[in-house]
Each structure stands twice: as C-alpha cells, then as structure tokens.
Amino acid sequence: MIGVLIFPGFQLLDAAGPVSVFEIAMRHGGAYPAIKTIAVNPGPVRSSSGVELLARGLRPHGTISTLIVAGGSGVETAAKCEKTLGFVRAMARRGVRIASVCSGAYILAEAGLLDGRRATTHWRRTKDFLATYPRVKLEPDRIFTRDGNIWTSAGISAGIDLALAMVAEDFGDEVARDTARQLVLYHRRSGGQSQFxxxxxxxxxxxxxxxxxxxxxxxxxxxxxxxxxxxxxxxxxxxxxxxxxxxxxxxxxxxxxxxxxxxxxxxxxxxxxxxxxxxxxxxxxxxxxxxxxxxxxxxxxxxxxxxxxxxxx
The missing domain is CATH 1.10.10.60 (Homeodomain-like)
Structure with a gap:
C-alpha cells in the first residue's frame, strides 16, 4: 500500500501527483489501487490552496510499503511535530521505502533520515536547507535522488518523476512508460536532470x-x-x-x-x-x-x- 503523509498547509499536487501516478500504474499492472492519505489528525486536511483531502490517522499501518511525504507552506510546523517525526522514524525502522516531494525533505531531515545521505529539495530552499541540515549531502541540481531506501525530489513535477521511477522499480519499465503516456507526459525524466x-x-x-x-x-x-x-x-x-x-x-x-x-x-x-x-x-x-x-x-x-x-x- 502507498501511504501519503499530509499536514495542514500541504501542497495539493505534492500529494495528488504521486497518487495519480500510482493509481494508473497499479491498474496497468493488474493490481487494485491501494493508496491512503494519512495525517496526525484524521479527517479533512486543508491544503495551501484551501482544497481538503480526507486522511486517516497515524495509527500503525502495517501494510504500507511506500511512504510519500508531501511538502508545502505548512512544512515548518509539521517538521516540529513529534508525532509526525516519530511515525516517519517508525516507518524507516520497518524498512519502508520513504520519499519526500519538494520541501517534504525537511520532515525527513528533521527525523534524522537524511543524515549522511544524498538528498534534494526545491531549489528555492537550498540556502536554508544547507544551513539547517549541514549533515545532509544536498544535491540541489537534481530532479530527484535515491540513497538506499530513501528518495527525495524537487518541486511538484519532480515528485511525479520520482513516482514514475518507483513504478518502474515495482512494475517494470513498460508499465512506467504506459503510465507516463496516460498522464500525457513528454517523457520520464531521470533523477540526474537539473532543476532548469x-x-x-x-x-x-x-x-x-x-x-x-x-x-x-x-x-x-x-x-x-x-x-x-x-x-x-x-x-x-x-x-x-x-x-x-x-x-x-x-x-x-x-x-x-x-x-x-x-x-x-x-x-x-x-x-x-x-x-x-x-x-x-x-x-x-x-x-x-x-x-x-x-x-x-x-x-x-x-x-x-x-x-x-x-x-x-
């Protein structure tokens, strides 16, 4: 199951982009879409645009195999929430594949998951991120990075590229290609592409x-x-x-x-x-x-x- 972690003030497309990728990929791969949004407080969670998503609480989710952490204007508050950080750490200890979209990298870094690892985030956050988390090997030019079981990506569209790369790993290149075509994407960008x-x-x-x-x-x-x-x-x-x-x-x-x-x-x-x-x-x-x-x-x-x-x- 794919879990998407959101919080008040999250960027809607940081969550909706990967959700759409996995929904389409699972259908192409012959599997029923199993995707859940989760948050500290269950119920409607308001995004930075005012649009709300219905989320489940942070109770143990033993079926989650991939956790995607959204970014957004509310990330600074979310990164100080011990319940959120504890949940992310618990998922990491279980060996769950964990990813962040855009400024969601702040939550992973605050949880200590990025110490000594390669990571990226939105280029606008580079200066602050480097100063706040000097132990992270930030690669500001990258669309997305993977270091072991931890993935990070730049802005909104880069989160879609990251999700497609995960789909290729889970279902194969053909399903990833078919998914990109259905989304009418020009092509699936590699993680090494610069944030032009x-x-x-x-x-x-x-x-x-x-x-x-x-x-x-x-x-x-x-x-x-x-x-x-x-x-x-x-x-x-x-x-x-x-x-x-x-x-x-x-x-x-x-x-x-x-x-x-x-x-x-x-x-x-x-x-x-x-x-x-x-x-x-x-x-x-x-x-x-x-x-x-x-x-x-x-x-x-x-x-x-x-x-x-x-x-x-």
Missing part, C-alpha cells in the same frame, strides 16, 4: 545576477570563465563566486553549463543542426564533452533525445 526552473528565475530582471545570466545565454559560444563573468559583474573573482553561490545555490561554472545544456537540448530536439554544430555554438566545443553533459542531465546522449523528439515519444 531555477534558471528561469535567475534570468528574471529582478534577480541580482539575472542580467548577467541573460547576457551569458546570448554568448554561450564564448569562454565564459568565472573570471570573465566576475569582470562583467564588476566584482573580484572571489567575491563574485561567493555571492553567486549564496544567491543561486549553484557555482557560476555549473550555471553556465546548465544554460548550455538548456539551449543545446532545444537545438538538438527542435532543429536539424548537426550535433557537432550544436556543440560548437553552445560553447561545448567538443561533441564528446556535450554528450557527457547530456548524460549527466538527462541520462541519455544528444542522439537519443533527437530520435525521441522526431519519433514523438
């Missing part, structure tokens, strides 16, 4: 480094070194690097690579330009270097993404 939504925010005019990144995006074929970026920002290299990481949660070189990957992906999927030409115009220079970057980001090389795009997969 952060770049949309960084490129916004209101962001401190927004104009710099907007400029960099238009000059990807140039050698965008940390020194060059610092000079354009009018800052010393050391101060620039520190300020950039503090504000964005990413190093300048990593941000540039993500910009290059984003633009290169668009050209690979939606243009007929040769792979070598794409690598050159986006600053990768070497097609092999771009191939390695694509595998890190998408779990597959540029040629595979192009074939999938042309096939409409």
């Amino acid at each position: 939504s952060s770049l949309l925010e960084l490129k916004a005019p209101t962001g401190r480094f927004g104009p710099l990144l907007a400029w960099a995006r238009e000059h990807l074929d140039e050698p965008l070194t940390v020194e060059a970026l610092a000079e354009r920002a009018g800052m010393s290299t050391r101060h620039f690097a520190r300020a950039f990481i503090a504000e964005t949660g990413s190093t300048p070189s990593k941000a540039v690579e993500r910009l290059r990957i984003e633009v290169a992906r668009q050209q690979v999927q939606f243009s007929s330009a040769a792979i070598e030409r794409v690598a050159e115009t986006t600053g990768f220079r070497d097609p092999e270097r771009m191939r390695r970057a694509f595998i890190r980001a998408f779990g597959q090389p540029p040629q595979s993404l192009r074939r999938a795009a042309r096939a409409g997969v």
Whole structure:
C-alpha cells in the first residue's frame, strides 16, 4: 500500500501527483489501487490552496510499503511535530521505502533520515536547507535522488518523476512508460536532470545576477570563465563566486553549463543542426564533452533525445 503523509498547509499536487501516478500504474499492472492519505489528525486536511483531502490517522499501518511525504507552506510546523517525526522514524525502522516531494525533505531531515545521505529539495530552499541540515549531502541540481531506501525530489513535477521511477522499480519499465503516456507526459525524466526552473528565475530582471545570466545565454559560444563573468559583474573573482553561490545555490561554472545544456537540448530536439554544430555554438566545443553533459542531465546522449523528439515519444 502507498501511504501519503499530509499536514495542514500541504501542497495539493505534492500529494495528488504521486497518487495519480500510482493509481494508473497499479491498474496497468493488474493490481487494485491501494493508496491512503494519512495525517496526525484524521479527517479533512486543508491544503495551501484551501482544497481538503480526507486522511486517516497515524495509527500503525502495517501494510504500507511506500511512504510519500508531501511538502508545502505548512512544512515548518509539521517538521516540529513529534508525532509526525516519530511515525516517519517508525516507518524507516520497518524498512519502508520513504520519499519526500519538494520541501517534504525537511520532515525527513528533521527525523534524522537524511543524515549522511544524498538528498534534494526545491531549489528555492537550498540556502536554508544547507544551513539547517549541514549533515545532509544536498544535491540541489537534481530532479530527484535515491540513497538506499530513501528518495527525495524537487518541486511538484519532480515528485511525479520520482513516482514514475518507483513504478518502474515495482512494475517494470513498460508499465512506467504506459503510465507516463496516460498522464500525457513528454517523457520520464531521470533523477540526474537539473532543476532548469531555477534558471528561469535567475534570468528574471529582478534577480541580482539575472542580467548577467541573460547576457551569458546570448554568448554561450564564448569562454565564459568565472573570471570573465566576475569582470562583467564588476566584482573580484572571489567575491563574485561567493555571492553567486549564496544567491543561486549553484557555482557560476555549473550555471553556465546548465544554460548550455538548456539551449543545446532545444537545438538538438527542435532543429536539424548537426550535433557537432550544436556543440560548437553552445560553447561545448567538443561533441564528446556535450554528450557527457547530456548524460549527466538527462541520462541519455544528444542522439537519443533527437530520435525521441522526431519519433514523438
């Protein structure tokens, strides 16, 4: 049975996304959907949108094999609730597969489940999460991570990607693929894909480094070194690097690579330009270097993404 842990102020889609994935997957896999929402206090639980879900209490649920913890605006209060933390710890001791969506990682971290483990959460939470839980090996660029029996994911859509990965483990790739198709998803993203939504925010005019990144995006074929970026920002290299990481949660070189990957992906999927030409115009220079970057980001090389795009997969 899939248990989805919610609390007052939870994000509705953090719960509903994985619920829908498992419901469809179980039907495709020939099983009756067995999914329950649970909370400290049984009954209606109001989400941050005002929509309520009916939840069961935290009494022992011996049939739960996977526990998914939602995130949302009420997560700080939920992460201080001893009943919630005790329940999550008890599930972990039983060997239950435990996952978090978005800021639900705070509950897992507060329960001590993420100490020494790799994890991720929404990019907006990076700075606070790192300061609050220094023992967690946070990977802020990841869509989702898995470290043993503990899974964590970034934002709402990443929770769906995480659930699909669990479905692939439980029912096989074919069921996961059929589930993604029924949900009308373009494809199931690998956990290693970067949280490109952060770049949309960084490129916004209101962001401190927004104009710099907007400029960099238009000059990807140039050698965008940390020194060059610092000079354009009018800052010393050391101060620039520190300020950039503090504000964005990413190093300048990593941000540039993500910009290059984003633009290169668009050209690979939606243009007929040769792979070598794409690598050159986006600053990768070497097609092999771009191939390695694509595998890190998408779990597959540029040629595979192009074939999938042309096939409409």
